[in-house]
Amino acid sequence: MNVDVAIVGAGPAGSTVAGIVASAGLKVAVFEKEKEIGRSPCAGYVGCIDFPDISRKVIQSKVDSMKTFFPSGKCMSFLINGFNVDRGLFDKELALSAAKCGAVFHLNSDVVDLIGKKDNYSGVRIRGGRKINARVVVGCDGASSVVSRVLGLRNDSVTSIQYDISNCKVDPGVNEIFFDLDYAPGCYVWVFPSGGNSARVGLAVRSHLAGKTALEYLDAFISGHPVASNKFKNCLKTKLSAGPIPVGGLHERICEDNILLVGDSAGMADPVTGAGISYSMLGGRLASQAIIKAIKADDLSLLTEYEQRFRRIMDRHYQKSLTKRKLMDSLTDNRSLEQNLPQVWVTFKEYWM
Ligand SMILES: Cc1cc2nc3c(=O)[nH]c(=O)nc-3n(C[C@H](O)[C@H](O)[C@H](O)COP(=O)(O)OP(=O)(O)OC[C@H]3O[C@@H](n4cnc5c(N)ncnc54)[C@H](O)[C@@H]3O)c2cc1C
Numbered sequence: 001m002n003v004d005v006a007i008v009g010a011g012p013a014g015s016t017v018a019g020i021v022a023s024a025g026l027k028v029a030v031f032e033k034e035k036e037i038g039r040s041p042c043a044g045y046v047g048c049i050d051f052p053d054i055s056r057k058v059i060q061s062k063v064d065s066m067k068t069f070f071p072s073g074k075c076m077s078f079l080i081n082g083f084n085v086d087r088g089l090f091d092k093e094l095a096l097s098a099a100k101c102g103a104v105f106h107l108n109s110d111v112v113d114l115i116g117k118k119d120n121y122s123g124v125r126i127r128g129g130r131k132i133n134a135r136v137v138v139g140c141d142g143a144s145s146v147v148s149r150v151l152g153l154r155n156d157s158v159t160s161i162q163y164d165i166s167n168c169k170v171d172p173g174v175n176e177i178f179f180d181l182d183y184a185p186g187c188y189v190w191v192f193p194s195g196g197n198s199a200r201v202g203l204a205v206r207s208h209l210a211g212k213t214a215l216e217y218l219d220a221f222i223s224g225h226p227v228a229s230n231k232f233k234n235c236l237k238t239k240l241s242a243g244p245i246p247v248g249g250l251h252e253r254i255c256e257d258n259i260l261l262v263g264d265s266a267g268m269a270d271p272v273t274g275a276g277i278s279y280s281m282l283g284g285r286l287a288s289q290a291i292i293k294a295i296k297a298d299d300l301s302l303l304t305e306y307e308q309r310f311r312r313i314m315d316r317h318y319q320k321s322l323t324k325r326k327l328m329d330s331l332t333d334n335r336s337l338e339q340n341l342p343q344v345w346v347t348f349k350e351y352w353m
Helices: 012-023 087-100 146-150 214-224 228-232 277-296 300-330 334-344
Strands: 002-008 028-031 045-047 059-069 075-085 104-106 111-117 120-126 131-139 157-166 174-178 189-193 199-205 236-246 259-261
Touching: 002 012, 002 120, 002 277, 012 028, 012 087, 012 277, 028 131, 045 277, 059 189, 075 087, 075 174, 087 104, 111 131, 111 146, 131 146, 131 277, 131 300, 146 259, 157 214, 189 228, 199 214, 214 228, 214 236, 259 277, 277 300, 300 334
Parallel strands: 002 028, 002 131, 028 104, 059 174, 131 259
Antiparallel strands: 045 075, 059 075, 111 120, 120 131, 157 199, 157 236, 174 189, 189 199
């Protein structure tokens, strides 16, 4: 098969690129290793500003407030404006809209390698041996990206785990975040309502600070946290999902020859919050513009405009967030976490000063 653009991964990054590039008339194929789109683990929070036209069908909860709990149990509420979405449906809608623009999706297609060598990549190889020739390859294959690994790039990450829970007592408009080294060393626990009496409850841990597995921490939180465990008496755990979240910031390069990296494969998730949907889609939009320009001008050196533009917009964001990540990593007892929390968490004004 010969295409203009081969996209690896059908998450928010991949489907964003696919839709825009296909709309410009280019031949686009998306390769997704899963049999179904929308399997990535996610708590599903997105800000209203980033998604003004979000479809009603994917919204599970409109969120107006974030409660932030200190290790001592002290709690502060902050106004926020966003949605908790059904991530499976969200990804499916994005893919469907890209398919309507002409992008062709190949499910159950695990990309295992690039074809060719440095300075001369010519496409991707799918498990089983099928080869796809492409002028441009876009790695949108998430935090454990094969494409970035082939380019010799690796990201620092945290381990995350999450239960979908029903029959619990949560306030539908309130996302809760718990900081406590006894439950989420180096990171935090989230309790995000997902409609009715359901919620997603998850956490991430920093391996150098953790003495147990992420699952042990999560079970301990649900059954034993002094404030939160009351919400979960008689609850039903309906699904367990897990995955790495990049926290090392943007890779040293996100464009090499005719290969672009977008989304978590490029390290775009925020190093403190772990949020990455909107950054992946911003990256997708900028990558698409560069791809269209480069292919139409028959000059692939123009692809580097993607990296230049993304860095111009986002470099300061990652610099700040990485400084906060380092501070968070250095807080090894709850007393110092309690004192420093306003410096490391985004809802406090001290974070931004
Ligand atoms: C537990 C958890 C909770 C999170 N909560 C939030 C949140 O509330 N809000 C937020 O903004 N962000 C959140 N994130 C981060 C967010 O999920 C990611 O930043 C976002 O999904 C990145 O999008 P992406 O398209 O780059 O990658 P992904 O969404 O990971 O998509 C990558 C796709 O590529 C496919 N793929 C992988 N390897 C291959 C291969 N070799 N061949 C073919 N296909 C492949 C995968 O199956 C997947 O479909 C969370 C992450 C985790 C792990």
